[in-house]
Amino acid sequence: MADEMVKKVQQWLNINYMGKVGYNEIEENGITSWETIYGLTRALQIELGIEQTSDNFGPTTRSLFKPLSIDSNPSEDDLSLEANSIRQQIGIIQGALWCKGYNPGGFTGYFGEGTKASIIELQTDAGLTNCDGVVDVTIMRALLSMDAFRLLEYRVDADKKIQEIQQAINRDYSSNKYFNDDLGLIPCDGIYGRNTNKGLIYAIQIEEGIDEPTGFVGPQTRESFPFLQVGSENNFVKLLQYALYCNGYDPTGFTGYFGIHTKLAVTNFQKFVALDVDGYVGKQTWASLVTSTGDPDRKGTCCDTSDTITDEIANDISAKGYTTIGRYLTGKYAMKPSEFKLIIDHGFNVVPIYEVYGYEAEWFTEANGERDALHAVIAAKTIGIPEGTTIYFGVDCDVNEDDISSRVIPYFEAVQATFETLDNCYEIGVYAPRYACSRLYALGYTPTSFVCDMSSGFAANLGYPLPKNWAFDQIAENNYTVGGTKYALDNNIASGLDTGCDHVQDFDLENVSTIIDILGFNVTEYEKTTTVFSSDAIKISVRNALEEQISGNYATININDGEVREISGVTLASALEKLELTLSADANIELKKTLLSFGNCDLKVAAEVDATTGEIKIKIEQVKSKTINKKAINVSKMMIITIDKDKLEDYVEEVVKSAVEDLIELIEKILVLVVLAIAFFLIVAYAPIEAIISIVLTLIVLFK
Incomplete structure (x- = not known):
């Protein structure tokens, strides 16, 4: 609510200091804010002769400020610069008192009984015993802050x-x-x-x-x-x-x-x-x-790591007395299904953590909450995390009260809403600083918390008690070496409120069978590009996602009953006849079998050529629907074929070389896209080098 006296203070500051070096105009809205406090601070620094003003009441300001009291008033006939500066400083004191909710009896630049009484009131509220009404540097610093010295009765947590x-x-x-x-x-x-x-x-x-x-x-x-x-x-x-x-x-x-x-x-x-x-x-x-960390040398029974757990590392962790391991579901530190099984087989419980961009407060939006919730469930199911397990969503940054209210809470509202559409197959937890954990728990979004207390300097950890629903308390990071392999391990205290999961639950997301799976590239990780084949001339990568990945300029290939019928509405009979003529009988049979195995589907194909290097990149995507806990989702699997035309030339004859050179001009033709895609399918029937030559020879036939 706007206050008339605060507005007068703001107006007085702008009238007296606007245009002076080091002062920034402030809004005249009657609301005490940091902007107003900074204006008062800079005004004081100008009066003290500080040329490089700042928003902080720092060492220079403290050293130059002299105590002011009822005895500091200049005489009325003293019009010296020093006397005028003292009057201005008293005005700043009175303005700060008004902004803090104390009534100095006026806004006059004269230190009277009302001003003295207000200072004594502030000193008393601050707990001081020598309440003399003198504004020393400590009191001046307190005035020029947003700190309150009265009980904040409007806050339910004020005590x-x-x-x-x-x-x-x-x-x-x-x-x-x-x-x-x-x-x-x-x-x-x-x-x-x-x-x-x-x-x-x-x-x-x-x-x-x-x-x-x-x-x-x-x-x-x-x-x-x-x-x-x-x-x-x-x-x-x-x-x-x-x-x-x-x-x-x-x-x-x-x-x-x-x-x-x-x-x-x-x-x-x-x-x-x-x-x-x-x-x-x-x-x-x-x-x-x-302290948030407590004793950093205290031994916990739970650990977490971003490193892949091997048999050797698992044995080492077990020897250290840990019984539970926290691992990430996605990203560059993602746990694979085989690793999850290995950890379980070693007798550990597993705590799944989901974090993509949790180290940035800006990431936490409603849209990203919905996205992350779905991705977390897919990742957990493909890895084999049993239903009912708590997934901890990472808020791995120092968030203030405004961040929590405007960003983190809406994010978790969306996570909860998305989980409800998935029949709440998993529980929701949060990995975050103390205050964020407590706020989310109080609102009912996160039954358990994984507290990042190791970040002892976080403002959201300092001065906040351990959340009532804490399950894991991360207090220290250690580095170890076993068998020449280095790995990092965070040490966590466990409360027993959550024990993680202790078995693998098979889930058949692999039933979302696409051309990529049929070709033998079994990649289960999501939101990660995985290289499945690499040679000097050609690299093949696969990327899974929960939304379509190819947009903009692309062609659509329709495959029906083992035949490629059309591409973006253009029939391909003549092109396919030319392709068949280039292949042996056995190769044609393999091609037909492969196309039949694809069933009836539409593929997106896009291609691009690097104008500088001439590198050719072909993307082939198939999107299929999958129902998870009654919710239909789209699963996208995309194959990226990268061809280095210069190195490819080493594999083929001179005539092939010239054909590849021509490809730069022809690549934009839609027909090339489908031919490349179909020719590439022959990789199931040929060794890699033979498949590469097959692609190039096919191009020669089509464009000679």
Whole structure:
């Protein structure tokens, strides 16, 4: 909702600073936003004489700003540049107060009792004890931020006790130089977020006596975590109680004494995160309370990898104590059916992960959710993943609240809707940072979560508790070598909420029989181009997809009862007669048998010639319908034939060479497309080199 005083602040900024170097015009809409805060910040920097202004309240701004108070007002007759700058700075303070919801009593550039009272109110809300109404650099920095220092009552997750923790951390630790330089004051809005988590870590490090605390848990911090138990009483216990409450476990007070209620909160937390449940607080419990990774050296029973599992690697993984392996369904790291069977045969359970472009927030749209859901189901079925298994869709990037609301949630709505059309043959899970997992679970889209806690720097992990529905918690990546083969393995903690699948369920998507399958090129992976034959002169690749792959300029070949009847409406009787004359009796029989095996179908054929290299690329596609769990889908199988005409010449006589040269001019003719396609089918009857020569000789007959 627009606020009239905020609008006046925006107008004042534009009137006073428009045209000055370093200031950017802001919208006058009465709504406090980062744009307005940046405008106030740049205005202050201009008053401080900073030539290279920025949106940040950085070290230079902090070093140049001098405290302002009710005693800072210049006399009315002082019209010096310095006096005018002080009045402007006071105006900036008053403008920032209005934007933060505090009423300084006016917008005058004069530091009066109303302004002082508002500053005291802010200091009190921030938890400070020395509430004197003086705007020092810490208060100025807090003013020029979007941090709130009042409980956000409109947020359902705002918690008065979290606010008490935030205020206590500011009161007891914000005067530390390293804390203050980094954070200034942490917000006191009742929301456990990134800066509250960081402030808590600073507090622990300060209590540990670390000379230069950082707000991040490193080896020194982990080694200095104190051991606590019932009867302990000190500031560490109070910080423990803060951490427990922030993770959803109420110790029933922040007393600094480790009593039975604190122990109960500790044991409940340990049970939830799958630690040894003993009620003692050691290094692992501390780490799990304040960092997303917890103890990175903690041993899990689940792992995941992007590397292909071989017998040797499977044995090595088993020797390390793992019982469950996560593998990708598609993409360049895709698990093949044979690999899946090998993993199962070695006694592992398998957790299927689907990710194509999950590392980009822009990928998450409704359309891509529908697409990915269908592709994931097809891939899972062709690999042999049993129905009922949870497929984890990857959100492998740092997503903020807006990304989650506007991108990730609509994506998973589409995934869920698509799964429903497929009779919910698989369960939906998510691989994502903590906050994304929790939001999706709360909305009912993902019963289980695979948490990418290893990305400890993600904003969506910092300051967010482990999701209630976590099944796997990814905490560390390790690299191993076995038998000279290197492979990477992510270490995951398992909660037991999901165990993956433990057997192969045969599925006959191969029944979608196309010319490519009949020719013996059995490729089951989707959205991946697989080379099935390669020589110096010719390469053959196959690509499967769930939508048509050839568009634009192409010809359609109609095959009926073992005969090629027409191409794009043009009959081919004379062309086929010429083709038959070039072949032996046995070859003609093989050609007829092959065409009969294709049944009645339409093929798309397209060709292109590289103007620079002369390389010829021919694409042959067949689309067939397949019903999966009552949903009809189109399965496209495409064969790509790439011919290097220069190298092809080495295989044939001089007369053949000249014919190939002529092909460049003739390739655009529709007839060439079908002849190439039909001639290529002879590969089932000839060895590769003979088939190549057959193609070229056929062209000579047709165009000489």
